[in-house]
Amino acid sequence: MATRTSPAPKRTPSAKSGTSGGRGGSAASKSARGGASGGTARTRQLAAVEPRQPWLLRVIGGAWLGIGHLVGGGVRRIGHDVSGLAPEERRDGAALFNLALAVFIATFAWWGLRGWFPDTVYAVVNGTFGWMSLVLPLMLFVCAVRLFRRPDDGRGNNRVGIGFLIMTFAGCGLAHVIGGQPTVAQGFDGLRQAGGMLGFLAASPLAAIHSAVPVALYGLLAFVSLLIVTATPFSAIPRRLRAAYEHLMGIDLQDHDGDVHDRSYLYENAAAAAPKKKRKRLFGKDPEGDGRLEGYVGDEAFEHAVIDDDAAAAQSGNSAGNSGPSGQGAAAVAPGVRRPTQAEIAVEKIKAAQGLGSKGGDADGDNATEAIPLVTPGMVAAGSLNPAGAAAAAHVPSKPVAPAPPPTPIPQRTEQLSLAGDVTYTLPSSDMLTPGSIPKERTEANDAVVAALTDTMTQFNVDASVTGFSRGPTVTRYEIELAPGTKVERVTALSKNISYAVASSDVRILSPIPGKSAIGIEIPNTDRETVSLGDVLRSQNARRTDHPMVMGVGKDVEGGYVVANLAKMPHLLVAGATGAGKSSFVNSMITSILMRATPDEVRMVMVDPKRVELTAYEGVPHLITPIITNPKKAAEALQWVVREMDARYDDLANYGFKHIDDFNKAVRAGKVHPPVDSKRVIRPYPYLLVIVDELADLMMVAPRDVEDSIVRITQLARAAGIHLVLATQRPSVDVVTGLIKANVPSRMAFATSSVTDSRVVLDQPGAEKLIGQGDALFLPMGASKAMRVQGAWVTESEIHKVVEHVKGQLKADYRDDVAPEAQKKQIDDDIGDDLEVLLQATELVVTTQFGSTSMLQRKLRVGFAKAGRLMDLLESRGVVGPSEGSKARDVLVKPDDLAAVLAAMKGQEAPAAPDSQTAALSDNANANIAQGGYAEDLVAADLDNRTQNVEYYDGADGSSGDDEDGSEDAWSLTGR
Numbered sequence: 001m002a003t004r005t006s007p008a009p010k011r012t013p014s015a016k017s018g019t020s021g022g023r024g025g026s027a028a029s030k031s032a033r034g035g036a037s038g039g040t041a042r043t044r045q046l047a048a049v050e051p052r053q054p055w056l057l058r059v060i061g062g063a064w065l066g067i068g069h070l071v072g073g074g075v076r077r078i079g080h081d082v083s084g085l086a087p088e089e090r091r092d093g094a095a096l097f098n099l100a101l102a103v104f105i106a107t108f109a110w111w112g113l114r115g116w117f118p119d120t121v122y123a124v125v126n127g128t129f130g131w132m133s134l135v136l137p138l139m140l141f142v143c144a145v146r147l148f149r150r151p152d153d154g155r156g157n158n159r160v161g162i163g164f165l166i167m168t169f170a171g172c173g174l175a176h177v178i179g180g181q182p183t184v185a186q187g188f189d190g191l192r193q194a195g196g197m198l199g200f201l202a203a204s205p206l207a208a209i210h211s212a213v214p215v216a217l218y219g220l221l222a223f224v225s226l227l228i229v230t231a232t233p234f235s236a237i238p239r240r241l242r243a244a245y246e247h248l249m250g251i252d253l254q255d256h257d258g259d260v261h262d263r264s265y266l267y268e269n270a271a272a273a274a275p276k277k278k279r280k281r282l283f284g285k286d287p288e289g290d291g292r293l294e295g296y297v298g299d300e301a302f303e304h305a306v307i308d309d310d311a312a313a314a315q316s317g318n319s320a321g322n323s324g325p326s327g328q329g330a331a332a333v334a335p336g337v338r339r340p341t342q343a344e345i346a347v348e349k350i351k352a353a354q355g356l357g358s359k360g361g362d363a364d365g366d367n368a369t370e371a372i373p374l375v376t377p378g379m380v381a382a383g384s385l386n387p388a389g390a391a392a393a394a395h396v397p398s399k400p401v402a403p404a405p406p407p408t409p410i411p412q413r414t415e416q417l418s419l420a421g422d423v424t425y426t427l428p429s430s431d432m433l434t435p436g437s438i439p440k441e442r443t444e445a446n447d448a449v450v451a452a453l454t455d456t457m458t459q460f461n462v463d464a465s466v467t468g469f470s471r472g473p474t475v476t477r478y479e480i481e482l483a484p485g486t487k488v489e490r491v492t493a494l495s496k497n498i499s500y501a502v503a504s505s506d507v508r509i510l511s512p513i514p515g516k517s518a519i520g521i522e523i524p525n526t527d528r529e530t531v532s533l534g535d536v537l538r539s540q541n542a543r544r545t546d547h548p549m550v551m552g553v554g555k556d557v558e559g560g561y562v563v564a565n566l567a568k569m570p571h572l573l574v575a576g577a578t579g580a581g582k583s584s585f586v587n588s589m590i591t592s593i594l595m596r597a598t599p600d601e602v603r604m605v606m607v608d609p610k611r612v613e614l615t616a617y618e619g620v621p622h623l624i625t626p627i628i629t630n631p632k633k634a635a636e637a638l639q640w641v642v643r644e645m646d647a648r649y650d651d652l653a654n655y656g657f658k659h660i661d662d663f664n665k666a667v668r669a670g671k672v673h674p675p676v677d678s679k680r681v682i683r684p685y686p687y688l689l690v691i692v693d694e695l696a697d698l699m700m701v702a703p704r705d706v707e708d709s710i711v712r713i714t715q716l717a718r719a720a721g722i723h724l725v726l727a728t729q730r731p732s733v734d735v736v737t738g739l740i741k742a743n744v745p746s747r748m749a750f751a752t753s754s755v756t757d758s759r760v761v762l763d764q765p766g767a768e769k770l771i772g773q774g775d776a777l778f779l780p781m782g783a784s785k786a787m788r789v790q791g792a793w794v795t796e797s798e799i800h801k802v803v804e805h806v807k808g809q810l811k812a813d814y815r816d817d818v819a820p821e822a823q824k825k826q827i828d829d830d831i832g833d834d835l836e837v838l839l840q841a842t843e844l845v846v847t848t849q850f851g852s853t854s855m856l857q858r859k860l861r862v863g864f865a866k867a868g869r870l871m872d873l874l875e876s877r878g879v880v881g882p883s884e885g886s887k888a889r890d891v892l893v894k895p896d897d898l899a900a901v902l903a904a905m906k907g908q909e910a911p912a913a914p915d916s917q918t919a920a921l922s923d924n925a926n927a928n929i930a931q932g933g934y935a936e937d938l939v940a941a942d943l944d945n946r947t948q949n950v951e952y953y954d955g956a957d958g959s960s961g962d963d964e965d966g967s968e969d970a971w972s973l974t975g976r
């Protein structure tokens with residue numbers, strides 16, 4: 001694998017306000033503007049944690065920003081209103097500076113202000129730019145207005161800035177020629193009356209050729225700069241001129257001929273140029289007249305959960321690998337082209353390895369190690385690259401491993417939380433997670449295995465050689481290359497002999513290694529290394545993005561850090577036998593989220609039927625409900641998640657977005673408004689991560705409900721920002737059903753006890769060969785081959801430190817409707833899944849006082865057997881008397897007692913007063929029955945009530961959204 005470089009980390013703006021929001025914004029802009037190297041990235045990140053400035057400077061800075069925001073607010077309101085700009089995107093300080101400079105230069109350049117200070121500045125400005133100093137205030141003013149109104153348009157602002165610079169340069173050059181080409185010897189006064197010092201430097205060398213040369217050149221440059229500033233491509237000049245003419249002459253484009261299509265000769269893209277029709281919006285007005293964003297989630301092709309150099313590089317790497325020196329496949333060698341010899345291949349490998357050595361040394365140790373070559377140039381020259389030669393090479397003295405440089409800390413991020421009522425929240429410092437041991441590149445154990453492999457191939461007369469290996473934390477992958485004409489099967493058939501030779505039963509053969517024309521033999525290290533979560537989260541791969549759902553997965557076989565985005569998985573199945581490392585993985589995942597995401601960004605639901613695995617996280621503010629240990633409540637919580645998802649979908653549909661990220665972006669940009677008469681405060685939705693630590697326990701209590709909820713969530717929740725992580729130690733088909741499997745695309749398989757289990761998890765064998773304790777096969781969505789990783793390890797004390805920090809920032813604010821406490825008593829076993837229909841039957845029978853099975857059949861639309869069973873249940877609970885043949889049964893409960901009977905059936909305490917909702921339902925029932933309606937109508941009526949609650953909840957409590965209730969309302973609609 002090639003040495004990885006690290007592009008600048010991208011930072012998506014998020015909604016923060018107030019002072020820290022401003023700081024976040026500046027940090028964001030720093031990182032967004034950063035260069036391409038890892039070093040630059042680090043410098044930038046360190047710059048974000050500058051020491052606190054003296055108070056006087058802070059007061060002046062604060063006052064400056066205050067005035068900037070004031071002026072900026074005014075400028076944004078003029079004309080085309082852009083007041084919806086998110087606070088962290090504003091650049092009012094810089095804009096105010098431009099404006100102040102414009103006014104200052106104008107005072108002496110235009111209005112002739114005099115005094116020693118203006119005179120001095122004037123001498124400098126005028127002496128430098130000559131006549132162009134008259135135009136400078138205008139340019140600065142335009143820049144200021146752009147910065148006030150369009151600070152988020154970085155590219156546009158850069159374009160205008162560069163355009164003005166070119167214009168100034170060209171203008172000075174022209175002014176110099178027009179002003180009579182004064183020389184420095186004639187004094188500065190002459191230069192001031194022409195193009196200043198800049199004009200002299202720009203034009204005098206060219207004027208020496210001929211005075212027409214600078215005029216032509218700078219005239220052209222001035223014209224080009226004008227096109228740059230106005231973003232006018234050459235091809236668009238005629239239509240721009242025409243449009244300007246029509247505008248000046250007062251010709252109304254709209255009325256020109258009444259049809260925009262007829263004007264298409266004016267515009268390359270008639271639709272784009274057509275006066276924008278204001279889209280009729282259902283929900284409030286959009287300040288820009290359209291709800292469009294600059295980019296949507298749906299714009300991205302080739303999504304990858306794993307964050308590394310990038311998939312494109314991997315793809316080109318693959319093809320390079322096939323056609324490169326090691327490419328031995330017939331397809332890679334064109335007819336007539338000589339196939340490279342083993343010796344040439346080896347030379348290339350050595351060169352590549354040497355190149356890697358010089359490029360290596362990434363301070364964060366992100367680089368996966370290239371396979372260590374086992375040949376020396378001397379051997380190649382001698383033309384001996386047979387197994388014996390490789391064996392000799394295996395005894396090349398071990399490469400000394402340089403101590404890893406200390407990890408660069410990640411600056412702590414401070415956010416202004418909005419969901420939690422404007423709380424300032426600081427993410428845990430990255431040094432709370434300790435560094436792991438220094439990875440070894442090569443040990444004596446590796447050399448011994450190389451010798452054993454070489455011997456085995458010699459003994460069985462296989463013409464192949466061990467050309468290198470890459471050592472990971474748990475296993476080392478030895479690379480075997482075949483001589484031309486040797487069949488791959490000859491090596492794979494030796495798998496048992498290889499196991500025997502290296503004395504390990506866990507040998508895994510990869511044929512080929514993805515992206516390489518070589519066979520890989522993975523053999524466990526006798527000296528394993530632990531992968532610390534801290535190291536993974538401090539790696540360049542983790543720093544490439546600040547997406548809050550990014551987690552540290554571990555290290556791959558080549559020693560590269562594996563970091564993945566849970567939002568892109570978008571749902572994950574974690575499986576493996578007891579002790580294989582599932583819970584440790586789940587701990588690493590949760591700790592990653594706590595380290596990187598605020599409760600505003602990610603909320604979690606944790607289901608821990610084993611009761612002990614996740615208790616450490618109780619009380620963290622990212623939780624929306626206490627950790628659920630009761631499997632029945634867990635099933636209810638999943639149903640709540642479905643409701644939450646539906647509510648989010650309602651919002652997406654109403655406001656015309658396909659993904660919650662786009663919706664959130666639009667909310668932050670002020671493009672989403674509640675209905676005019678609503679008091680709802682719309683805030684971005686956090687991601688919702690639902691973690692189930694043992695799926696089997698849930699599937700035992702309510703298989704159908706759990707499966708239904710999981711399938712519904714997994715099918716739809718991705719766009720709603722809801723993601724599931726399901727862990728199980730029983731990956732059998734009754735737990736991980738076909739439906740669940742089909743909808744959970746990413747898999748993490750730890751060691752399984754059988755090949756059948758491996759097939760259930762991964763659809764392929766392999767997991768049964770893993771060696772446990774965090775050794776895993778990771779198959780993210782879309783990947784064709786599973787990647788072997790050693791899971792990241794986080795110690796219990798680290799978890800406690802992180803949790804303490806997080807809890808110290810903010811208290812958990814639980815919702816009580818996720819897993820209601822009310823249900824003290826369990827529903828009786830004989831009722832089972834029939835509770836809903838039994839309640840309806842009870843209502844029917846009691847309100848009509850008519851105990852007839854055929855009525856139940858008809859009204860509830862159930863079969864005879866079910867109606868009979870319902871009647872038996874009613875009898876056993878004393879609602880009706882015993883059967884009297886074909887006659888209807890006696891009804892023993894009076895309508896007044898209906899509420900108490902229903903509550904008893906639901907396993908609740910009987911209500912003290914008549915339950916208004918039940919009473920309403922009973923009224924409905926009566927009305928329906930009187931009208932010959934069906935019981936389904938009752939359900940429909942009830943659903944309508946709930947829907948109405950959803951629609952009107954925002955104003956229901958009269959809260960403006962500033963108070964605690966309002967802030968909670970903001971991110972969840974359901975259950976109101």
Ligand SMILES: Nc1ncnc2c1ncn2[C@@H]1O[C@H](COP(=O)(O)OP(=O)(O)OP(=O)(O)O)[C@@H](O)[C@H]1O
Pocket residue numbers: 530531576577578579580581582583584585729750773774775790791792793
């Ligand atoms: N990534 C890892 N690195 C190092 N050691 C690990 C790792 N993961 C797990 N282990 C070791 O394996 C032991 C068992 O791991 P863990 O409790 O996560 O297994 P499990 O699959 O959740 O088992 P169970 O289903 O019984 O809870 C841990 O106590 C630890 O010693």
